[in-house]
Amino acid sequence: MKPTTQTKKRRSTKRDDSPQPVHARSSRTMFPYYPGCTLKTTAQNFEDSALATAAILGIDLVEIPRWNCCGVVSSLVENDRMHHVAPLRNIIRTQEMIAERGGEIESRLVTLCSMCTNTLRRTNLFLKENPEDLEAINDYMSLEDNYEGGVEIVHFLEILRERGFDAVTNKVSNPLEGLNAAAYYGCMLLRPKDIGIDDPEDPTIQENLISALGAAVIDTPYKKMCCGSYQTVQDRYAVAELAYDILTHAQREGAEVIITACPLCAFNLDDRQKEVRERHPDFRSIPVLYFTQLMALAFGLGEDALGFELNSVDPRPLLMAKGLLAPR
Amino acid sequence: MTKIMMITKEGEAFLARIQEISGEAITACDQCGTCSGSCPMASEMDITPSEMIRKTQMGQQDVLSTKAMWLCAACFACTVRCPRGIDLSKIAEALRQISLRQAVDHIDIAGIPAPERARLPQIALVGAMRKFTS
Numbered sequence: 001m002k003p004t005t006q007t008k009k010r011r012s013t014k015r016d017d018s019p020q021p022v023h024a025r026s027s028r029t030m031f032p033y034y035p036g037c038t039l040k041t042t043a044q045n046f047e048d049s050a051l052a053t054a055a056i057l058g059i060d061l062v063e064i065p066r067w068n069c070c071g072v073v074s075s076l077v078e079n080d081r082m083h084h085v086a087p088l089r090n091i092i093r094t095q096e097m098i099a100e101r102g103g104e105i106e107s108r109l110v111t112l113c114s115m116c117t118n119t120l121r122r123t124n125l126f127l128k129e130n131p132e133d134l135e136a137i138n139d140y141m142s143l144e145d146n147y148e149g150g151v152e153i154v155h156f157l158e159i160l161r162e163r164g165f166d167a168v169t170n171k172v173s174n175p176l177e178g179l180n181a182a183a184y185y186g187c188m189l190l191r192p193k194d195i196g197i198d199d200p201e202d203p204t205i206q207e208n209l210i211s212a213l214g215a216a217v218i219d220t221p222y223k224k225m226c227c228g229s230y231q232t233v234q235d236r237y238a239v240a241e242l243a244y245d246i247l248t249h250a251q252r253e254g255a256e257v258i259i260t261a262c263p264l265c266a267f268n269l270d271d272r273q274k275e276v277r278e279r280h281p282d283f284r285s286i287p288v289l290y291f292t293q294l295m296a297l298a299f300g301l302g303e304d305a306l307g308f309e310l311n312s313v314d315p316r317p318l319l320m321a322k323g324l325l326a327p328r
Numbered sequence: 329m330t331k332i333m334m335i336t337k338e339g340e341a342f343l344a345r346i347q348e349i350s351g352e353a354i355t356a357c358d359q360c361g362t363c364s365g366s367c368p369m370a371s372e373m374d375i376t377p378s379e380m381i382r383k384t385q386m387g388q389q390d391v392l393s394t395k396a397m398w399l400c401a402a403c404f405a406c407t408v409r410c411p412r413g414i415d416l417s418k419i420a421e422a423l424r425q426i427s428l429r430q431a432v433d434h435i436d437i438a439g440i441p442a443p444e445r446a447r448l449p450q451i452a453l454v455g456a457m458r459k460f461t462s
């Protein structure tokens with residue numbers, strides 16, 4: 001199910017310089033794209049920075065029409081067909097777009113939000129592995145075309161890895177020298193194993209990106225630990241304790257910023273720093289950015305693409321002090 | 329020394345029900361504790377994840393009144409590490425379903441104070457509604 005196979009573990013966080021076909025870098029590529037609801041509201045800066053940096057890399061993300069919320073989380077109940085319907089509708093929208101546009105668009109749906117990625121991939125995998133269930137759901141969704149099983153779901157980070165991080169470095173006009181960045185994965189990019197985009201115990205994909213942008217990689221053992229997810233709704237202080245552990249461990253290793261690919265991780269690690277400070281007055285705040293914001297900064301893009309005004313802990317003072325962002 | 333543990337008829341039926349909803353081989357757990365050691369929410373829980381599965385194995389229905397199953401964040405840390413290949417996140421989901429299928433909600437979204445509710449992104453609210461309401 002993984003579109004790219006990792007033959008060996010890359011311990012080094014140096015740039016990924018696996019050979020890439022030249023045509024993949026020189027021509028523009030169009031992908032169907034699923035934003036999910038949170039990227040249209042509190043995480044608008046995630047979408048803006050992603051679309052702008054993708055365009056610079058020659059990747060056009062085309063939003064699928066009439067998409068709906070995927071439901072955030074997968075049902076963990078055996079044979080729960082009903083909860084596959086919402087994710088599947090989006091996959092069918094993608095299938096239609098691919099059919100309409102013929103060969104000019106990729107047959108892989110690009111996602112940005114980790115939780116959408118996980119949910120869409122789980123449904124896609126379930127339906128590909130269980131033809132009887134697919135048939136039953138196809139029959140049930142009588143107003144839709146049947147899903148033929150030909151769509152793949154890929155996270156934007158996987159597209160970057162597949163094209164080679166050198167292609168990213170080539171577009172860097174503002175190398176992030178002197179900036180210490182830690183990658184945070186949380187759960188949904190990595191687990192379960194057959195759904196994840198990288199090694200669940202030793203992921204490197206975001207570290208390779210950080211290096212490609214010229215920043216220093218800070219490793220932290222808490223990068224794979226859950227931030228508490230939707231528990232933030234029922235017990236925000238329990239989540240604040242998890243955020244405290246995740247953030248302070250990264251800080252102890254020297255991190256000045258943390259990057260993530262999930263609007264829920266971002267909320268729990270960034271906005272919940274308010275609750276962290278209530279419980280731990282000695283806590284020093286630390287900016288949490290989407291990985292695409294870090295890319296936009298290194299690509300020298302402007303405020304429209306950076307969208308720092310939506311970050312709860314404002315990264316601008318730090319970035320200005322480091323000479324990475326022009327003072328206004 | 330052989331130790332014999334008794335499981336009641338109702339206990340057996342309960343175990344079979346959770347096994348059916350989760351699709352997991354609950355009796356395969358040998359109580360190694362890896363899940364509890366990996367769980368980010370364990371420190372907030374009243375019983376650990378490995379106790380959750382042990383109680384279920386033994387058909388002890390009081391597991392349904394523990395806080396633990398509601399504190400599981402479905403993070404799959406236990407899922408990827410269990411040496412017996414058990415997906416504990418599915419067992420916690422099955423336990424929650426026993427309550428949710430009686431149309432008993434675990435949280436009241438409307439009862440969250442308005443300023444806090446306004447702060448929460450959709451991704452948090454939709455996720456919580458999916459896991460905590462029927």
Ligand code: SF4
Nearest residue numbers: 036037038070072116
């Ligand atoms: S997971 Fe979230 S961001 Fe993704 S579509 Fe659903 S609510 Fe939205």
Ligand code: SF4
Nearest residue numbers: 186187188227229265
């Ligand atoms: S880290 Fe937290 S929000 Fe992010 S994917 Fe995991 S549970 Fe989700």
Ligand code: SF4
Nearest residue numbers: 357360361362363410
């Ligand atoms: S990790 Fe698996 S075998 Fe070990 S206690 Fe947990 S569920 Fe049982």
Ligand code: SF4
Nearest residue numbers: 367400401403404406
């Ligand atoms: S899935 Fe649930 S029980 Fe398992 S480690 Fe995560 S929070 Fe703990």
